[in-house]
Every structure is written in C-alpha cells, then in structure tokens.
Amino acid sequence: MSTPDRRRAARLSPDERSATLRATAREVALEGGLPAVTLRGVASRAGVAPALVAHYEPSMDALVARTFSVITLDEIDEVFALVATEPSPTGRLRALIATLLDDGRDDVTAVWADAWSMGRRNAALAEAVREVMDRWQAAVVDVVRDGCDAGEFTAEDAELVAWQFLGMIDGVNSHALVHYGGARDRGRLVYRAMENELGLPTGALG
C-alpha cells in the first residue's frame, strides 16, 4: 500500500532523465498545483526514487521555479500559436481574450495563483514569475503595436495597456478559481475596457 512497488528505473542519459523529470514535474503541478511538486511527489509519479529527483536539481525551490517556467512558457507558445491564426489585429486580440478567459484553463490559473503566493517565500520562483510576466507583457505589446501599425488601434502607451490588460485577466481568473458566482460573463468588462482603451468601436471585440 505505502510503497507503490517499483522496479529499478531504466538507466537514461542525464539529458533524457532530466527532460523526463521536468515533464513529470509539469504533470504533477498541473494536477495538484505547485505545492504538489515535492521530491516524493515527482519521484513516485516518475516511477523513480526520491533521491534521483534530488540528484537532478540543486534544490526543491529551484525545481518548483523551473516547473513554473516550463508550464507558463509553454502556455504562452500555445496561446499565441492559436491567436496567430486570426488574420487581423482586432481578431487576434479578441481571440486572445477569449482564450485567456476560457474555462478549462483552471490548472494553469491555479499554478499562477500558487506562484504569486509562494513567490514570497521562494526567491527563485519569484524571479521566474517576473521573467514570465515580462514575456507575457511583451507578447501582448506586440499585439497592441500590430493593431496600431495597422491603424485599427490607438494606444498612447502600449506597454502600460499590456500590463493592465494582463492584470484584468489574472484578477478575473483568480476569482473564478474559487468563486464561480457571476463568472459566466465575467469577461464583459475586459472586452469593453480594451475597446475603450484602444479606440475601438463598442462591440468590436465582443
């Protein structure tokens, strides 16, 4: 019962094993949140001894931080790959909002919530959070600038608009994580705020 009987794991190259463990840590975090990323948690899921996990990371704080980065950087790629299929800047912004507010992303949202909480006690994680937030902001700035160049948007300060856009999204998603009341149409203000902020006609985004 206690020990999930486990054969000796296959002998992999350090690179392979390292990649395997990162992928496993990713799964663990998406299922149980960042607090589930423990030596024993990752090891048992990977079918490996806890000591092996410890062997491949300098510390658990570092593993948690790396796991956060893996998950959230992948998320950026996935989201923007989806968004990029839209032909116009306005369409891309609309798709971006819709994707970020979509249900079924609670696992990633929960990881972000864990990160904002745990980042206060894990310096490596806090640094990772800052890096990924900057990546997100830069990606949103690109969307805004594209729209401005195409003449569809008007933005005084694209950098600031991007930060505040992400703030709105993250706040609404944090709320929905624990409290679903009123969450159905919770994105309406996001659409309207962005239309207003970018000089779009009402209803242009949704």
Next chain:
Amino acid sequence: MSTPDRRRAARLSPDERSATLRATAREVALEGGLPAVTLRGVASRAGVAPALVAHYEPSMDALVARTFSVITLDEIDEVFALVATEPSPTGRLRALIATLLDDGRDDVTAVWADAWSMGRRNAALAEAVREVMDRWQAAVVDVVRDGCDAGEFTAEDAELVAWQFLGMIDGVNSHALVHYGGARDRGRLVYRAMENELGLPTGALG
C-alpha cells in the same frame, strides 16, 4: 535557543483566550502570510503552548480560514470607513480605487493571494473566501447603486460591474506583489475602465 523560555501563561477565560489567539493569528498571517499560521507559529507568538492553540480550534484548516476571515472582514470595515468620509458617490469611488491600489497594503494582498492558492486544498478556507468576496461585491454594489440613484453613474448591471471592478483591482495587486515593473501607474486603466463603464466623463475619477 530552541525553546524561547516561557512561563506558564495566565489563565484566561475561554472567550478571552480565544480572542487573544485570533488576534495573534491575525498578526502572524499579516507578517508571514497564511502559511505562517501554524500551531507552533501562533503559539510561540502568543507565548503559549502549541497544545493550547490546538485546544481552541477544531483543526488548523479551520484556524487558517478563520484568520483569513478576520483579516479581510476587518479590511472591508476599515476601507469603507475611510471611503464613507467622501461626500459624493464619485468621490467615494475615487477614494475606493485609490485606497485599494495604494502601496502599503501588501500584507493583506499577500493574504488574498495565499487564500486563492490554498483555497484549493482547504475547503473551509475556500468557503470563507467566497463569503468575503460576496461581502466585498455587495459593498461595491452599494457604491455603484448610490451613484446611480444620485444620477452620477449609469450602470446596466451593478452586480456585474462590481465583480469586474474587484477582478481588476485584485489582478493588478497580485501583479504588484511580485513584480513592481510598471506598477507605479498601474491603476490608470482601472480609473478609465470605471469611468467608461459608469458613464462618467473622462478624468472624473483621476
């Protein structure tokens, strides 16, 4: 070194002791976040044996949830006591935003971040979070309705506007918790979004 030499604590009535421990738990949480609210953490700060803390709460999950409620309900009272000094609805809304976006509230913001994270693994805490969020929403709805009654605001759906207002605030504050880049003017969109949403002239709030 290990045991901070402690005399036997004064013998208090259950009500007094209970109140003392809640106040202590509050201080502990505001200093180290909700994860710092442990049997030993609260006990040592209160100058009391860990067993006594356990004696007064059915479980630690319950103590954490109660501590969250104490802190955040007090915060509602404090914020709205301040806001109520403004004579007009527009002034009250402006003061509300300014207060909520003010620095120096990181301790409470951190408690909220902890709650959104830990609420997924602590049912009592999740329930407390929902309750306090509802209280916040109701209080904001009052401000919006006041403005509508006074003819200063126009709101189709005050309930929804209140939720989305709180979403904006919480998102921006979560960001500022770990990432201060661009945080200085991070509230600008909040002001503009509310002006737009409530039919106020540009610049009416800030």
Next chain:
DNA sequence: CATCTTATTGATCATGTGATCAATAACCCA
C-alpha cells in the same frame, strides 16, 4: 485556608518534508 474545577502544559505520536551518501546494478566499451 482547603477544595475543586478547568485552563494550560509537556511529552509523544504519526506523518511529510528536503537532503545526503555509501552501495548497487545497468549499460557501454574494450
């Protein structure tokens, strides 16, 4: 002042955490 109620404590348990290291065995290469 003696007695009794009960708030408080110390000791202890079971559990979970990260970390370390000698011992092991899987795999590669000669």
Next chain:
DNA sequence: TGGGTTATTGATCACATGATCAATAAGATG
C-alpha cells in the same frame, strides 16, 4: 564476455507539521 563508468537506489538524517492526552497548577468557590 568481462570490467569499468555512473545512473540509480535504499537507508537514514534533521526538521516541521497537526494532533492527542494524562498531568499540572492557576484561580475561583466554599
């Protein structure tokens, strides 16, 4: 096929967590 390199493991620390309970002593009551 044998030997050597090293990925992997089991065992074990030290520590922190929540929880329980008999023993203690503070303070009220007579």
